[in-house]
Amino acid sequence: MRARVVRVALVAAAVALVLLAVPLAVAIRFTFFADENGELERDAMAAVARVGPDFAAGDPVELPGGRGEVRLGIYDAGGLRSGTGPATSGDAVRQALSGSVARKRSAGELVVAVPVSSGERVIGAVRASTSARTVWNRVLWGWAALLGLCLLALGAAVVVARRQASVLSSPLEALARTSLAIAEGDLAARADRSTIAEIDGVAQAHNAMVGRLARLLERERHFTANASHQLRTPLTGLQLGLEAALADPGADPRAALAEAAEQSRHLDHTIDEVLRLATSGAARHAPALLQPVGDLLEAAERRWHGVLARDGRRLALLWEAAAGQLPVPARSTDQILDVLLDNAHRHGGGTVTVRLRDLGAALALDVVDEGTAALDSRAIFERGTGTGSGIGLALARELAEAAGARLTLSGTAPTCFTLLLPLAGDA
Template sequence: MRVAVIAVLVALILLATPLALGIQTAFFADERDELERAALAAAVHVPPFVVGGHVELPAHQRGIDVGAYDLSGRLRDGSGPGKADAITREAQKGVLVRGRGDHQLVVAVPLSTGKQVIGTVRASSGTAGVWRRIVLAWLGLAGLALVALATAVVVARRQARTLSAPLEALSAKAGAVAGGDLTARAEGSAIAEIDQVARTQNTMVEHLTRWLEHERHFTSNASHQLRTPLAGLQLGLEAAAAGPDADQRAAVTEALEQARHLQRTVDEVLRLARATPGPGVPMTARPAAEVVEGVERRWHGAFAAEGRRLDLDAEPEGEGLRIPDRTAEQILDVLLDNALRHGRGAVRITVRETGDVTAVDVSDEGSPPLDQRTLFRRGATTSPAGRGIGLTLARELAETAGGRLTLARSRPTTFTLLLPAAEPPPSHG
C-alpha cells in the first residue's frame, strides 16, 4: 500500500506542479488581456485632445485604472499616476506596451489622430487581486489532489488486501506443511504470479509426500520380506545346533541357502526402493520352471509342517520361458506366505504360457474375505494377524518388472502373476 501511495503522490506532484505554474501564467495573461481590451476601448472612444478641453473616458471594469495622457505626460482624465511612467512614455512611439511596475500590471496604447500620436491611454490593475485568484485556484487544485490521494489510499488498501490475502494463505499452507501436514495444498487466487507460486509449492509438497511414502513403504516392505527368510535361517541354525552331527551338514546347507535367499531379498527390496532397476542390482532372468521349483523346495517343509500339500504344475510350453527370477521369487514368497497364513487346503503353483508373457497361478482351497480392489490396498488385512503389506508389495514388484498381479478367482482363491518373457542370454560359440 505504501508503494502505491508513494507512486500516486509522485504522479500528483509531477502533474500538479506544471499545472499550478500554468494556472499562474494563464491568470496573469488573462489579466493583461483584460487591461489591453480596456485600454483599446478607451483609446477608441476618447476624442482628439483639444487644448484645455475635457476628456471623458468610457466605463470600464471595476478594479482597473484607466487614464488618458498627453504627450507631455500629464494625466488628462481617468485614474492613474499624475505623471506618465516609463511604460506610458514608451507607448508614445506608436506601439502597444505591456509591463509591470509597483505591484501592478500595466498596458499602454498610443492615442492618435490620423497618423499622428497625440497621447496615450494607460490601463493598470494591482497584482494582489490576480494572486488572490491564483491562490484560490491552487487551493482548488490541492483539494482535487487530496481527493485523488485519498481515493488512491482506499484503492491501495483494497489492492493490498487483494495481494496480501493469497500470500498470507500461501504462507499458512507452507507453515502447515512445515508442521507435518502433508495434505495441505495452496489454493488458487486471481493473481497469476501468486498462482504460479502456489502451483509450484503444491508440486513440491506432492513430490515430498511421494518420497516420504516411498521411504515408509521401503521400511515396511523390507521388514515384511526379510521376516520369512530370517525365520527360515533361524530354524536351520537351531536345527544344526540341536541335531546330531550327521544332520548338521544338511542343516547348515539349508541355512546357507536361506542366507543366499536373504541376500536376494535385500537386493530386490533395494531395487524396488529405486523404482527402476539400478546398475548395482541388475534384473536377472532364469527359466520359469527352474525359478518356481526353487520356490517350491523352499516352502515345501513349511506347508508339510502344517499338514498341507504344495504341488507344482509346469505346462511343457511354459518350461523354457525366462522370467525375472528375483522378482518372481519375491512375489511367489508373498503369495505362498499368504496362502500358508490365510488360505486353506492344498496349494498349487501352475506355470503356463499366455501369448508373449509367462503366467504363474498360485491357488488354494480357501477364499479371500476382501474384494480384489481392497485386497491389494496397503494396510488392508485378511486377518487380525496380518499387516496389509504383502499383496501390495507383490503388486508393486510385478509392476516394476513390467508385469501384473491380479486375483483371478475368489473361490477357490487363485492369484495370477503375469511377467514379460525375458530374452534368452546370448550364446557364445
C-alpha cells in the same frame, strides 16, 4: 511486501505529480496575470474609442465604467484629465504618451497605458489599473484546485497501489502457506496458479519439487515397509531352523548349516530385489536373472512346506516337467511366490496348491487355497487394505509390474491368485 509495493507506488506517483504540478502552477500564475493584462488593455482601448479629436483643445471625455475594481483615467502631458488614477503621470503613462502601449506593475497594481492619437500625433493616454491582490486571489484559487486534483490523484494512486500490492502479494502469501503446510507434513499441498506469469513459474517449480520429494519419501517408506515385510518370514524360518538343530542333539549339523546357508542366500536375494524395486529409471528395468521356474517352485516348497505343516496344512505343487524348464525372472518370481504363500498361510485355509500352466507365450502360476477372498480384485492390491499389514499383495503387484509380469485375483471362492509370466523374448 504489501507496504513496500504501496510505498514505491506512492513515491513514484508523488514524484510524477510534483514534476507535473510545479510547471502547471507556474503556468497558472503566468496565464492569470497575462489574461488580466489583456483585459486591462481591452478596457483601455474601449476608453480610447471615447476620446475625440478635440481632446487636446480641452474637450471633456466621459470614460466608460470599468470592470469590478478596474480604474480608468485619461492623461495628457499635464497629468490626469479625467477618470480615476494618480494625479501625476507614471512610467506607464509617460511610455504611452511616447507612442507605445505600456504594461507595468507598480505599488501593488497592474497598469496598462494605451496612447490616444489624433492624426499622427499622440494627444493623451488612457490608463487602466487594478489591484494585483485580486489576480493573486484567483491564482491562489487555481493553485488550490491544482493541489486538490493532486491529492485526489494521490488518493487514487493509494487505492490502485494497495489493490496491485494485494494482487502481487496474495499468490506469494498463498505459496508461503503452502510451504508451511508441506513443512508440517502435508505433502499433498500444492500451490495454486495465479494471473502473474513469474509467480506461476515459481509455483510450478515449487510443485514439481514437492512432487518429487513426495515420491522419494513415498518410495523410502515403501522400501522400509517392503523390507520389513519380506525379511520377517525368512528370518523367522532361519531362526527356527537353527533353534531346532540346537535343540536336537542327534541332528546333522551339516544339514542345518546347509539349510541356514540357503535361507541366507534367499535373504540376500530378497534384499537385492527390494532395493531394485526402490530404485527408479534404468536400474529398475535392468535385465533380470533368468532361472527355470521348476527350480524356483522346488525352493519355495522347501521354504514353506514346514511352515504350513506346523499348522496341519499341506502344500501341493503341480506342473509339467516341460513347463518347469522354462526360464522366468528368478528373484521377482521368488519374492512374489513368498508373498502369495505367506498370504495363503496367514489369511487362507486348508491345502495350498501351486499350479503351473504353460500358455504358449507366457506361464500362468496359480496359488490356490481353500479360503475365500472378502475384497474385490482391485482393492485387495492397495496398500493398507485387509486385516494384515496391507503391504504384501501391493508389493507383489509392484514386483510383477517391474518384471513385466501381471498379478491378478482370479478367484474368490476358493481364493486364487494368478501370476502371468512372459517367457524370454515375449512382451
